[in-house]
Amino acid sequence: MKDCAMSLVSKLPVFQISIHSGGMAVREALKRLMDGLKPLSLDVEEAGTVELVMAEALNNIVEHAYPEGDPHGPISITCSHARDGLHMTVVDNGRAMPDGQTPLGTPAQTDVALNDMPEGGFGWFLIKDLAKDVTYDRINAENHLKLRLAVAIG
Amino acid sequence: MELRSRSEENLQVVAVLDDRIDAAVAIEFKDAMRASTEGGSDTVVLDLSQVKFIDSSGLGAIVASMKHMGASRKLALAGLTPTVEKVFRLTRMDSVFSVFSTLDGALEELKA
Numbered sequence: 001m002k003d004c005a006m007s008l009v010s011k012l013p014v015f016q017i018s019i020h021s022g023g024m025a026v027r028e029a030l031k032r033l034m035d036g037l038k039p040l041s042l043d044v045e046e047a048g049t050v051e052l053v054m055a056e057a058l059n060n061i062v063e064h065a066y067p068e069g070d071p072h073g074p075i076s077i078t079c080s081h082a083r084d085g086l087h088m089t090v091v092d093n094g095r096a097m098p099d100g101q102t103p104l105g106t107p108a109q110t111d112v113a114l115n116d117m118p119e120g121g122f123g124w125f126l127i128k129d130l131a132k133d134v135t136y137d138r139i140n141a142e143n144h145l146k147l148r149l150a151v152a153i154g
Numbered sequence: 155m156e157l158r159s160r161s162e163e164n165l166q167v168v169a170v171l172d173d174r175i176d177a178a179v180a181i182e183f184k185d186a187m188r189a190s191t192e193g194g195s196d197t198v199v200l201d202l203s204q205v206k207f208i209d210s211s212g213l214g215a216i217v218a219s220m221k222h223m224g225a226s227r228k229l230a231l232a233g234l235t236p237t238v239e240k241v242f243r244l245t246r247m248d249s250v251f252s253v254f255s256t257l258d259g260a261l262e263e264l265k266a
Contacts, residue, residue, distance in 0.1 A: 027178055048207075048237030055209040059177045110246045114225045119217045122210035122245050129244055 010081040011039045017077045021066040021094070026058040029077060036079065037086075046151035050086065053131045056123040057090055057145060065094025065143055085132070085150040093142045102136045102145075105129070155182040159190045163265050166194045167257070169201040175212030183212065187219040196227045199260050203233025208241050217247065228252065232260035 017032045019025045030051055037050065058075065066073050078089040097103075105124035110117070128134060131147040138144075156171040168190050175183050191198050200216070202208075208216075220229040230252040234242065242248040254260035 024178055027174070027176065044236045045240075048240055051207060052209065052237060052241065055176065055207075059209060059211060062177070108245060110250050114221055117217050117221055117250065119214035119221075120210065122213055122241075126210060126241070126244060 012037070012079075012081040014078065014080040016079075019075050021062045021072045021075055021092070025075070026055060026062060029058055029075070030055055033077060033079065040081065040152040042151055049130050050149050050151060053127050053147065053149060054088065054090075056127050057088075057147070060123055061090070061092045061094060061143070064097075065092045067095070070094065081152060083154065085148050085153055087148050088146065090145045091142050096138045096143060097136055100136075100138060102127075102134065155179045155186050157186045157190050159194075161195065162261060164195060165197040165199060165261075165264055166191065167199045167201055167261075169203075170205050173204055174207045175205055175215065176207065176209045177211035180211040180215040184215045184218050184222075187215075188222055191219070191223055191227075197230065197264055198223065198227065199230045199232050199254075199257065199264065201232050201257050202238055203235065203257060205238055206235055208238045210241070210245075213241055213245060213247060217250075220251070230254060230260055230264060232257045 015036050017029055017036070019029045033054060034047065034051060037047070042050065054077070061075055073092060073094050075090065075092045080087045103124040105128035107125050108118040108121050127147070130149070132150055134145070134147045136143070136145050158169045158171055160167050168187070172179065216231075223229055231242070232254040233256055234253060242251070242253065254263065
């Protein structure tokens with residue numbers, strides 16, 4: 001009966017995407033993720049939020065957990081749909097976050113001279129601004145990033 | 155990364171023909187913009203109407219392009235699709251560039 005009740009909540013079964021870090025890996029993962037979410041018929045605003053947050057989370061892994069010079073490695077994304085939105089878990093076994101936590105994600109300064117204009121550092125700000133319940137844990141030499149996207153609610 | 159450049163009176167219009175400016179192509183975009191705007195008009199309109207998705211690396215590459223053009227020139231953005239508009243709005247970078255919802259709107263305003 002419990003399974004039956006669940007199926008009324010979501011048209012979307014839990015699904016997982018596994019990729020290997022590298023140049024085009026993030027595009028491939030996002031394509032598969034957005035294809036997987038098609039049953040939810042997200043509007044352009046919601047789909048944009050999901051793709052943007054997940055792009056930033058995955059770009060960070062490719063850039064910092066598996067930096068150039070380190071071997072590439074696996075990244076897995078597990079996506080489940082609940083009443084309060086999409087729950088994403090992203091796992092990699094690259095380098096840990098510095099200080100064991102995610103960056104604060106403060107907004108970049110824009111009222112500065114042209115040459116001081118920031119060209120980076122927007123990623124964590126966007127994740128923290130758009131996602132809810134962001135948690136990070138280092139478990140058995142793996143990075144576990146969890147977050148919720150408040151889309152397809154109800 | 156494919157850009158198409160043309161001149162319109164006193165300004166240059168650079169259209170991005172790819173549908174994504176993301177981490178995979180950010181450096182390529184920056185190089186293509188540099189080549190395309192080198193020695194061009196003082197005002198460049200970047201037509202983003204074909205671009206469906208941009209991430210923070212793509213945003214950084216557009217900022218870098220503006221910085222490379224220098225303070226005496228202007229980079230305006232036109233035709234922002236919803237997700238692209240969202241990235242500029244949330245990061246407040248929409249206050250740094252002149253942003254126009256359509257290319258026609260940008261041309262009308264900037265040619266005057």
